[in-house]
Amino acid sequence: MRPGDPRMRPTGTLLIIGGHEDKENERIILRELARLVGGGKLVIAPLASESPEEVWEEYETLMRGLGVRHVHHLRIEAREDGRSVRAMKTLEGATAIFFTGGDQMRITSLVGDTPVFSRIYEIFVNGGTIAGTSAGASVLSETMMVGGESGESHRIKGALRLAPGLGFARDMVIDQHFAERGRINRLLGVVGQNPRVLGIGIDENTAVVVEAGKSFRVIGAGGVYVLDASGVTSSNPAEEPGDRPLSVFDVKVHLLAEGDTFDLEKRRPDRPAGK
Amino acid sequence: MRPGDPRMRPTGTLLIIGGHEDKENERIILRELARLVGGGKLVIAPLASESPEEVWEEYETLMRGLGVRHVHHLRIEAREDGRSVRAMKTLEGATAIFFTGGDQMRITSLVGDTPVFSRIYEIFVNGGTIAGTSAGASVLSETMMVGGESGESHRIKGALRLAPGLGFARDMVIDQHFAERGRINRLLGVVGQNPRVLGIGIDENTAVVVEAGKSFRVIGAGGVYVLDASGVTSSNPAEEPGDRPLSVFDVKVHLLAEGDTFDLEKRRPDRPAGK
Numbered sequence: 447m448r449p450g451d452p453r454m455r456p457t458g459t460l461l462i463i464g465g466h467e468d469k470e471n472e473r474i475i476l477r478e479l480a481r482l483v484g485g486g487k488l489v490i491a492p493l494a495s496e497s498p499e500e501v502w503e504e505y506e507t508l509m510r511g512l513g514v515r516h517v518h519h520l521r522i523e524a525r526e527d528g529r530s531v532r533a534m535k536t537l538e539g540a541t542a543i544f545f546t547g548g549d550q551m552r553i554t555s556l557v558g559d560t561p562v563f564s565r566i567y568e569i570f571v572n573g574g575t576i577a578g579t580s581a582g583a584s585v586l587s588e589t590m591m592v593g594g595e596s597g598e599s600h601r602i603k604g605a606l607r608l609a610p611g612l613g614f615a616r617d618m619v620i621d622q623h624f625a626e627r628g629r630i631n632r633l634l635g636v637v638g639q640n641p642r643v644l645g646i647g648i649d650e651n652t653a654v655v656v657e658a659g660k661s662f663r664v665i666g667a668g669g670v671y672v673l674d675a676s677g678v679t680s681s682n683p684a685e686e687p688g689d690r691p692l693s694v695f696d697v698k699v700h701l702l703a704e705g706d707t708f709d710l711e712k713r714r715p716d717r718p719a720g721k
Numbered sequence: 722m723r724p725g726d727p728r729m730r731p732t733g734t735l736l737i738i739g740g741h742e743d744k745e746n747e748r749i750i751l752r753e754l755a756r757l758v759g760g761g762k763l764v765i766a767p768l769a770s771e772s773p774e775e776v777w778e779e780y781e782t783l784m785r786g787l788g789v790r791h792v793h794h795l796r797i798e799a800r801e802d803g804r805s806v807r808a809m810k811t812l813e814g815a816t817a818i819f820f821t822g823g824d825q826m827r828i829t830s831l832v833g834d835t836p837v838f839s840r841i842y843e844i845f846v847n848g849g850t851i852a853g854t855s856a857g858a859s860v861l862s863e864t865m866m867v868g869g870e871s872g873e874s875h876r877i878k879g880a881l882r883l884a885p886g887l888g889f890a891r892d893m894v895i896d897q898h899f900a901e902r903g904r905i906n907r908l909l910g911v912v913g914q915n916p917r918v919l920g921i922g923i924d925e926n927t928a929v930v931v932e933a934g935k936s937f938r939v940i941g942a943g944g945v946y947v948l949d950a951s952g953v954t955s956s957n958p959a960e961e962p963g964d965r966p967l968s969v970f971d972v973k974v975h976l977l978a979e980g981d982t983f984d985l986e987k988r989r990p991d992r993p994a995g996k
Contacts (some may be wrong), residue, residue: 628903631944634976649966669906669966673974680992682978691924691944693978695990699948701909703957703968715970717955 458570460614460656464622464648464668465547465580469508475653475666479544480512482575482655486541487516493556494548494581498523501546520562528560537565542575545582551592551609553585563612576614583622583648587611591621591632608636616659617710621647624671637675638694644713645673656710663707670706674698674713733845735889735931739897739923739943740822740855744783750928750941754819755787757850757930761816762791768831769823769856773798776821795837803835812840817850820857826867826884828860838887851889858897858923862886866896866907883911891934892985896922899946912950913969919988920948931985938982945981949973949988 459482467475479488488509492501502519509517518536520543527533537543543566545553557563570576576586584590590611608619621633624647633645648654649668656662664670674697675681681694700715702708707716734757742750754763763784767776777794784792793811795818802808812818818841820828832838845851851861859865865886883894896908899922908920923929924943931937939945949972950956956969975990977983982991 625903625906628900628905630903630905631900631976634974638976667966669968680990682992691942691976691978693944693976693981693992695975695977695992697974697976699909699972699974700970701906701913701966701968701972702970703966706968715955717957717968717970 457573457658459575459658460586461575461577461653462583462586462615462620462646462648462656463577463579463653464583464624464650464666464670466623466650467579467653467666468651469504473508473512475651476508477512478653478655478665479542479575479577480509480514482577483509483514483542485515486574487518487539488514488542488544489518489520489536489540490544490546491520491522491553491582492546492548493520493522493553494550494585495546495552496548501548505544505546522556522562525556525560528557528562533562534565537562537569540569540574542577543569545576545578545585547580547582550581550585550590550611553581554590554609554612558610558612567614570614580622583620585611586614587618587620588613588616589619589643591619591636615646615656617642618644618646621645623650625649625669630671630673633671633673634694634697635692637673637697638678638681638692641675641678644710645671645675647671647673654708660711661707661709664702664704666704670702672700672702672708672715674700676713732848732933734850734933735861736850736852736928737858737861737890737895737921737923737931738852738854738928739858739899739925739941741898741925742854742928742941743926744779748783748787750926751783752787753928753930753940754817754850754852755784755789757852758784758789758817760790761849762793762814763789763817763819764793764795764811764815765819765821766795766797766828766857767821767823768795768797768828769825769860770821770827771823776823780819780821797831797837800831800835803832803837808837809840812837812844815844815849817852818844820851820853820860822855822857825856825860825865825886828856829865829884829887833885833887842889845889855897858895860886861889862893862895863888863891864894864918866894866911890921890931892917893919893921896920898925900924900944905946905948908946908948909969909972910967912948912972913953913956913967916950916953919985920946920950922946922948929983935986936982936984939977939979941979945977947975947977947983947990949975951988
């Protein structure tokens with residue numbers, strides 16, 4: 447099964463983390479992951495990393511420390527592993543998958559369109575949880591950011607690079623380490639190119655919890671930026687020849703903090719009363 | 722005369738530069754300054770710098786190289802100089818003042834509310850040009866940014882620091898080195914606190930030319946971000962007790978590039994035809 451499959455209406459939960467989630471103190475975000483896993487089976491997928499064993503060991507310890515009893519390691523070092531019996535067995539009965547950080551292209555090139563990926567997608571469609579941090583967050587988008595200079599306003603024929611992601615988060619492009627790496631310019635570039643997608647920029651130690659693709663709420667210490675280009679009156683990506691910066695008018699920006707929610711269908715933020 | 726004086730309706734021009742303007746190649750921004758000076762008298766005010774002599778020498782050479790014949794140095798090393806005969810004499814007949822970079826607080830503490838400043842303001846009101854780059858750009862605001870961590874979403878009781886500026890650019894808060902230092906979060910913080918002011922974030926080697934306080938146009942290589950919080954539906958600075966990040970909904974953002982214009986009265990961007 448592939449993301450485009452019409453039987454694949456998502457009913458699962460996404461936990462999308464902007465990177466550097468707190469691992470020592472309150473651990474709000476990892477605690478939320480533990481809560482979502484509940485008594486289920488969590489599979490850590492350190493596919494983005496060049497040192498997957500270390501990453502696995504760190505998160506195994508962390509998640510066990512937060513009371514998750516069934517924690518497993520998805521070992522995929524080459525594309526062949528994406529159809530291995532061992533990998534399929536690791537996923538058996540899994541209710542949550544966690545993609546950790548590194549290089550998002552490693553993830554898609556290792557498991558894109560493999561049986562392992564189809565299985566993960568099935569888990570999601572059946573109500574499971576897919577979590578990702580840093581590169582593991584970006585990869586959840588349909589179209590993912592893989593590069594693009596942060597410290598410079600976006601050039602049309604320039605540094606901004608996109609690639610197909612895993613497609614769990616529909617109609618969104620996710621960017622992480624957002625305030626920390628000054629990335630609003632590159633995300634404005636993407637939503638300016640196609641206002642269909644919502645730009646979601648997530649700060650470090652901050653996450654959004656997306657329920658059934660319909661809405662999300664913010665947890666953690668930083669901010670979440672939502673860039674909605676649906677009211678854009680003018681942008682120049684197609685008409686301009688050269689290496690000039692993007693110009694885009696009337697993008698709506700919402701900056702959300704912990705407890706704020708966002709309705710993805712109506713594209714409206716909300717701050718629940720009593721916050 | 723002070724900025725608040727009702728006789729003081731600005732008719733002059735502001736050239737507000739995001740820092741690191743090109744000094745070697747096309748020099749579009751310094752060339753614009755030279756054009757604005759025309760046959761008039763340009764006074765370089767390196768007040769923000771701890772090495773004002775070096776800065777003066779560099780810009781004197783640059784501006785002479787661009788054909789400006791009358792280039793003078795406003796030497797102010799202590800607050801007493803703000804009322805010195807020498808300084809007042811330097812400003813005699815001046816048609817343009819250029820505040821260079823460094824620390825914006827040095828500028829305001831040296832000349833704020835001195836006869837020298839009143840004289841500079843008069844030059845502006847009488848149709849002269851006030852230019853500023855980097856710290857010299859920030860200081861042109863009514864309320865200026867003097868600090869605030871860039872790499873972190875704005876905390877309400879946090880790192881964001883403001884101080885009274887020189888007041889040439891009314892109803893605006895200017896931030897510079899904008900994309901390069903990832904500053905949209907702190908500027909969102911400011912406009913969220915008071916939607917009366919427009920946030921103007923200017924990239925390096927990029928500038929806005931403000932005509933008579935009514936509109937501006939963009940020149941240079943980077944982008945100019947306009948943050949308009951007039952439609953804000955919700956923001957939390959007043960109601961929240963702690964050190965939590967700002968949350969602000971429905972800020973309109975325009976990203977402008979060279980040739981784009983912005984009507985400050987209507988708060989509308991435009992991209993003139995043929996661009």
